[in-house]
C-alpha cells in the first residue's frame with residue numbers, strides 16, 4: 001500500500017524503540033493476565049482453610065511485585081512507542097515544510113493557506129495517533145484478547161467463557177459502527193470549528209474595512225450564526241456519546257449477570273472452584289477494554305491512512321521551477337544584460353489569455369529600463385518572469401546571452417534585488433528586515449536606509465533599528481514599509497534591481513531624493529523601474545509603455561514625447577494634475 005510504503009522509512013529509523021516498546025507491552029499484558037490467578041488461589045485457600053496468613057502475605061507480595069513490573073512496563077511502552085510517534089510527526093512536519101518551500105508560485109496561488117495549515121496540524125496529529133496510540137491499542141488489544149480468553153478457557157471453563165463472551169462481541173460491532181458515525185460527526189464538528197476560526201481571522205484582518213463601512217452588526221450576526229452551528233455540531237457529538245455509554249454499560253452488565261448466573265451454577269455444581277469463579281469475574285472485566293479498543297482501532301487506522309494520503313499528495317507535488325538538465329553550472333554571476341525576444345506569457349489555467357504578448361527589448365548591463373502602463377497591463381508579470389517565478393517558452397528571456405533556464409536558479413535570484421509591489425515585512429526588527437538573508441554590518445544597513453530615505457523615520461521609532469514591525473510589532477505606514485523594502489533591495493546591491501511600483505507611496509520630493517541616490521548607487525548596474533508616474537521614469541535609458549500586454553511604445557522620454565502617443569497623453573494628464581494642484585495651493 002502506497003501510504004505504508006511512504007511512512008516506512010520514517011518508522012524504520014525507530015525500529016528498535018518500537019521493538020522495545022512492544023516487548024514491554026507484551027510483558028505488561030502477560031503479568032496482568034496472571035494476577036486473577038493469585039486472587040483465585042487466595043479464595044480457594046480461604047474456602048478450604050488450607051492457607052494461613054503467611055501464604056496470603058506471600059501471594060500479596062507477589063501481586064505487589066507484579067504491580068511494580070507492570071508500572072515499569074507501562075512507562076517503557078509509553079516512552080518507546082509514543083516518543084517515536086512524536087519524533088516522526090516532527091520529522092514529517094520539517095520535511096513537509098521544506099518541500100512546501102520548493103513549490104512554485106502556481107501551487108500557492110491554487111491552495112488556501114487555511115488548508116495548508118490543516119495539513120500541518122490535523123493531518124499530522126492523526127498520523128501521530130496512528131503511529132503511537134493506535135499501534136499500542138491494536139497490539140495490546142489483540143494480545144490481551146488472546147491471553148485472557150486462553151486463561152478463561154484453560155484455567156476456568158470453556159462453557160462459561162462462551163456464555164460470558166457472547167454479549168461482549170456486541171461491543172466490538174457496536175463500537176465499530178459507533179466509531180464510523182462518530183467520525184462523520186466529528187469531521188462536521190471540526191469543519192464547523194474551522195469555519196468559525198476562519199470567520200474570526202477574516203474579521204480581525206478586515207476590521208478596518210468593517211468599521212469604515214459600519215458592518216459590525218452584520219458581521220456579528222454572521223458570526224453568531226456560525227457559532228450556533230458550531231454549538232449544534234458539538235452537541236450532536238455529545239448526544240451520540242451520551243447515548244453510547246449507557247448502552248455499553250448495559251451490555252457489560254448483561255455479561256456480568258450471565259457470568260454470575262451460569263458461573264454460580266457451575267460453582268454450585270462443583271464444575272469450577274470458588275477461586276476460579278472469582279478469577280473469572282476479573283477476567284471478564286479485563287475483556288471489556290480489548291473489545292472496545294478493537295472498534296476504536298479500526299476508526300483511528302482509517303483516519304490515519306486518510307491523513308497520510310492527503311499528506312502524500314503534497315509530497316508528490318513537484319516543484320515546477322527547478323534547475324533542469326540544461327542548467328549551466330559554470331554561470332556564477334550575471335552582469336545585468338537582459339534580452340527579451342517575442343516574450344509571450346499567460347498564467348497557468350487562465351484559458352490562455354495572453355498577459356504579455358510579443359515583447360522584444362534589450363537592456364545593456366548598467367542601463368535603466370522603465371515600464372509604465374495601465375493597471376493590469378502586465379508590468380508585475382514581466383518582473384515575475386525575470387525572477388523566473390513562472391516559466392516561459394525557451395529562448396524568450398536571455399540574460400548575459402544565456403537562456404534563463406540555463407542560469408542556476410540560485411544564481412539568478414542572487415543577482416536580482418527585487419522590491420515587490422505588495423512589499424512585505426516580516427514580524428521582526430527593522431534591521432533584520434532590511435538585512436534579510438544577508439550578513440551586513442550596521443553601517444551598511446544604515447547607508448541603505450539612508451539611500452532609501454527611511455533612516456530618519458527609523459531613528460524616530462522608539463527602538464530605532466530594533467523596532468519590531470509586522471503583526472507582532474508596531475504598525476508602520478504604507479510609505480515607510482515601501483521604503484524599508486527599497487532599503488532591503490539596495491542593501492543586496494545586486495547587478496539587477498527591480499522596483500515594482502516601489503515609489504507609489506512617497507511624495508515627489510522624497511521620490512526625487514531616492515531617484516537621485518539610485519542614480520549614484522546603481523551606476524553601471526541594471527535597474528528596472530515599474531511606475532505609474534512619469535516623474536519616476538523620465539530619466540530612464542529606455543521606457544517601455546505596456547498596453548494590455550503589448551509593447552505599445554518604446555524609446556527614451558524625448559522620443560516618446562515626440563511620438564505623441566499613449567506616453568504623451570499620460571504626461572499631459574499628469575502635468576495638468578500637477579498644475580491644478582499647484583494652483584490650488586496658491587489660492588489657499
Ligand SMILES: Nc1ncnc2c1ncn2[C@@H]1O[C@H](COP(=O)(O)OP(=O)(O)OP(=O)(O)O)[C@@H](O)[C@H]1O
Pocket residue numbers: 109347350355373374375376377378379380381382421501
Ligand atoms: N497569479 C496570477 N494568476 C492569474 N492571473 C494573474 C496573476 N497575476 C496577475 N494576473 C493577471 O495578469 C494581468 C496582468 O497583471 P499584472 O499584475 O502584471 O498587472 P500590472 O501591470 O502589474 O498592474 P498594476 O499596475 O495594477 O500593478 C491581470 O489581468 C491580472 O489579472
Ligand SMILES: [Mg+2]
Pocket residue numbers: 379380381421500501
Ligand atoms: Mg503590478
